[in-house]
Amino acid sequence: xxxxxxxxxxxxxxxxxxxxxxxxxxxxxxxxxxxxxxxxxxxxxxxxxxxxxxxxxxxxxxxxxxxxxxxxxxxxxxxxxxxxxxxxxxxxxxxxx
Numbered sequence: 001x002x003x004x005x006x007x008x009x010x011x012x013x014x015x016x017x018x019x020x021x022x023x024x025x026x027x028x029x030x031x032x033x034x035x036x037x038x039x040x041x042x043x044x045x046x047x048x049x050x051x052x053x054x055x056x057x058x059x060x061x062x063x064x065x066x067x068x069x070x071x072x073x074x075x076x077x078x079x080x081x082x083x084x085x086x087x088x089x090x091x092x093x094x095x096x097x
Contacts, residue, residue, distance in 0.1 A: 005031030009067070018074055025071040032067055036060045 008028045015021035039057050042048040 005035065005063075005067075022071060022074050025067060025074070028067050029064060029071065032060060032064045036064060 005028050008024065008031055012021060012024040012028055015024055036057065039053050039060060043050045043053055043057075
């Protein structure tokens with residue numbers, strides 16, 4: 001995995017509006033999906049054996065699903081009176097290992 005989508009996720013945590021949250025989360029999703037693509041390509045091109053990347057592929061796929069949920073919620077829910085809550089979507093700091 002790259003640090004690119006982790007860095008972009010940090011930007012999501014600092015979004016000043018619902019629109020900014022949605023846009024920045026879209027970038028995070030693109031970066032996570034791109035990481036998944038490159039991992040898959042390494043397997044298809046037989047550069048790295050699939051068993052060596054199965055854990056990374058599973059983790060990256062899960063991150064795509066995790067990052068999709070709050071973005072989809074923000075897209076489908078109407079804006080509440082308190083914009084600071086980002087439409088009730090919890091945004092927490094990313095805990096890096």
